[in-house]
Amino acid sequence: MASWSDFAADEPRLADGIRVLLQQYGPGFGYLATVRADGGPRVHPVSPVITDEGLFCFIIDSPKRRDLERDGRYALHSFPPEESDDEAYLAGRARPVTDPVRVARLAQGSRAEPQADWRLFEFTVDVAMLTRREQHTAGVPGVTPTRPAVRVWLDPHASSAAAAPVAVSQARPTRISRDVQCTAA
Numbered sequence: 001m002a003s004w005s006d007f008a009a010d011e012p013r014l015a016d017g018i019r020v021l022l023q024q025y026g027p028g029f030g031y032l033a034t035v036r037a038d039g040g041p042r043v044h045p046v047s048p049v050i051t052d053e054g055l056f057c058f059i060i061d062s063p064k065r066r067d068l069e070r071d072g073r074y075a076l077h078s079f080p081p082e083e084s085d086d087e088a089y090l091a092g093r094a095r096p097v098t099d100p101v102r103v104a105r106l107a108q109g110s111r112a113e114p115q116a117d118w119r120l121f122e123f124t125v126d127v128a129m130l131t132r133r134e135q136h137t138a139g140v141p142g143v144t145p146t147r148p149a150v151r152v153w154l155d156p157h158a159s160s161a162a163a164a165p166v167a168v169s170q171a172r173p174t175r176i177s178r179d180v181q182c183t184a185a
Contacts, residue, residue: 001093001124002155004055011153017130018088019050021078027110030088032057033075034067042067048076048123049110055090055125056097056106058118068094068121076123085133085148092124092158126158 008015022028028048036042044064049056059065068074072095078088097103097120106112106120133148 001126001158004050004123004125005052007125007128007153007155011128014128014130014151014153017132017151018078018090018128021081021086021088021130022048022050022076024081025079029079031077031079032064033077034064035071035073036063036067037070045079046076049106051106051109053102053106055123056110057094057121057123058107058110058112058116059121061117065119069096074123085131087131089129089131090123090125090127092126092155094121094123096120097122124155125153126155128153 002010004015022030028046028050030046030048032044032046032048034042034044042064044062046057046059046064049058059068072093073091074094075089075091078086080087097106103120112118112120130151131148132150134146
């Protein structure tokens with residue numbers, strides 16, 4: 001389980017691209033998917049916090065917090081930009097941050113409401129994906145848009161089954177970051 005900092009040190013350009021999409025509207029903004037008690041997905045908007053220390057989220061008392069407390073698996077997807085269909089995706093495990101000094105420092109830096117009933121979670125990164133699409137040809141009659149450029153990073157220490165999204169081969173690459181060729185659907 002790689003921390004955001006480990007991932008960013010290994011793939012700084014990919015991490016920067018993901019950070020830009022998650023913070024495109026100022027503070028972080030994305031969709032958090034958690035696993036319900038019955039195994040189904042649950043999706044909520046959240047404001048992820050990315051610092052040099054890691055990837056965090058303040059989660060109020062809610063079904064998503066109970067999901068993370070019970071089963072820490074998560075997926076985080078960026079909010080769509082207005083000018084493109086670019087997207088960022090992260091998946092891994094969330095774990096509560098219990099060090100009160102660290103919680104207080106991150107709460108102050110993120111202006112988290114001190115009276116709210118929230119808990120701070122740190123998100124590890126097993127999978128990171130960034131998809132970029134060329135928009136200048138989209139919607140132009142007679143011009144076929146190019147295939148999206150997809151960049152995927154897999155944590156070499158995560159289990160293959162937990163880390164590999166459906167569209168990416170289960171085999172572990174020698175180099176843990178790669179470009180993926182997309183085919184027309």
